[in-house]
Amino acid sequence: MTAVIIARQLSRRFGHTLAVDALTLDVRQGEIFGFLGHNGAGKTTTVRLLNGLLPPSAGQVKVLGLDPVAEGPALRRHTGVLTETTSLDERLSAWDNLTIYADLYAVPRRQVRARVEELLATFGLAGREHERVGSFSKGMKQRLALARALLHRPELLFLDEPAAGLDPVATRQLHELVLHLSRAEGCTVFLCTHNLAEAQKLCDRVAVLRQGRLLALGTPTELARQVVRGQRLEIETEAEALPTALAVLQGLPYVAEIHHNGDVLQLAGVERESVPGLVASLTREQVPIYRIMYQEPTLEDVYFALHDEAHGASEESP
Numbered sequence: 001m002t003a004v005i006i007a008r009q010l011s012r013r014f015g016h017t018l019a020v021d022a023l024t025l026d027v028r029q030g031e032i033f034g035f036l037g038h039n040g041a042g043k044t045t046t047v048r049l050l051n052g053l054l055p056p057s058a059g060q061v062k063v064l065g066l067d068p069v070a071e072g073p074a075l076r077r078h079t080g081v082l083t084e085t086t087s088l089d090e091r092l093s094a095w096d097n098l099t100i101y102a103d104l105y106a107v108p109r110r111q112v113r114a115r116v117e118e119l120l121a122t123f124g125l126a127g128r129e130h131e132r133v134g135s136f137s138k139g140m141k142q143r144l145a146l147a148r149a150l151l152h153r154p155e156l157l158f159l160d161e162p163a164a165g166l167d168p169v170a171t172r173q174l175h176e177l178v179l180h181l182s183r184a185e186g187c188t189v190f191l192c193t194h195n196l197a198e199a200q201k202l203c204d205r206v207a208v209l210r211q212g213r214l215l216a217l218g219t220p221t222e223l224a225r226q227v228v229r230g231q232r233l234e235i236e237t238e239a240e241a242l243p244t245a246l247a248v249l250q251g252l253p254y255v256a257e258i259h260h261n262g263d264v265l266q267l268a269g270v271e272r273e274s275v276p277g278l279v280a281s282l283t284r285e286q287v288p289i290y291r292i293m294y295q296e297p298t299l300e301d302v303y304f305a306l307h308d309e310a311h312g313a314s315e316e317s318p
């Protein structure tokens with residue numbers, strides 16, 4: 001698959017702060033790529049580097065085959081950006097905010113009206129286009145800013161906390177739209193978010209950043225398997241088989257904890273690879289199994305495990 005973003009050892013320093021530290025990653029065409037990290041991890045700086053709004057201190061980067069700094073204006077004709085601050089002109093109407101940008105993005109004149117009307121309808125702002133943006137709610141402003149970022153049908157969309165300030169209904173609509181852009185229109189989405197459930201739901205792959213450095217990169221499932229060891233397993237058997245089941249499980253060295261609630265056994269610390277052997281041991285002793293559920297770690301488990309690991313490592317280093 002084609003890489004839309006190729007960054008190699010990309011760094012950016014502000015005085016003594018290394019905001020982005022030797023970042024190496026590829027983002028593939030059409031994927032939703034999550035960029036996660038605490039406040040100050042370097043997410044916004046990375047977006048600015050990738051969009052040519054900031055020159056790197058070191059390293060190489062190509063976005064859509066272009067050098068973001070040397071070919072910034074050409075690149076930005078193909079990218080859309082929704083930043084944390086929507087930077088809309090609050091004195092102007094929604095219509096004017098969009099049409100002014102249509103000019104800047106060189107949307108052909110005869111297409112502007114139809115495109116603006118289409119976006120206003122998509123974002124639930126039809127009928128409000130002549131009101132001043134200053135009178136809009138936070139969610140309406142966020143939707144308008146997103147509409148503006150999409151005016152010129154960008155191939156690559158940078159979203160910085162897009163759901164900030166949106167209510168649950170608007171958040172769900174936004175998620176559906178992001179999925180539609182990626183799946184139906186082939187738009188690549190680079191999504192900076194603190195919302196781990198959002199990232200888990202939307203992202204094909206995620207990168208986790210800490211103090212400018214990449215801690216991990218992969219699909220949420222890959223990361224869960226690499227980073228979080230031993231999760232919860234629930235097994236439903238029957239009451240008469242419980243003593244045998246407990247005896248079998250207590251004899252397995254890889255089961256860290258056993259609880260039971262009625263005829264449901266709850267095990268902790270079991271690694272995924274051990275599950276088939278565990279099931280075989282129970283069935284060998286005629287323990288009936290009616291239901292078995294292995295709870296995959298969530299992206300939230302991964303995120304905190306990575307940060308705990310990195311925190312431990314930085315405390316150990318002199």
Ligand SMILES: Nc1ncnc2c1ncn2[C@@H]1O[C@H](COP(=O)(O)OP(=O)(O)OP(=O)(O)O)[C@@H](O)[C@H]1O
Binds near residue numbers: 039041043045
């Ligand atoms: N223009 C600047 N001048 C000086 N330092 C900066 C500048 N921009 C960012 N930094 C510093 O670089 C580091 C990374 O900031 P950045 O805004 O990229 O983080 P972030 O991950 O986007 O944070 P947040 O989630 O809070 O938006 C921080 O220490 C920040 O103070």
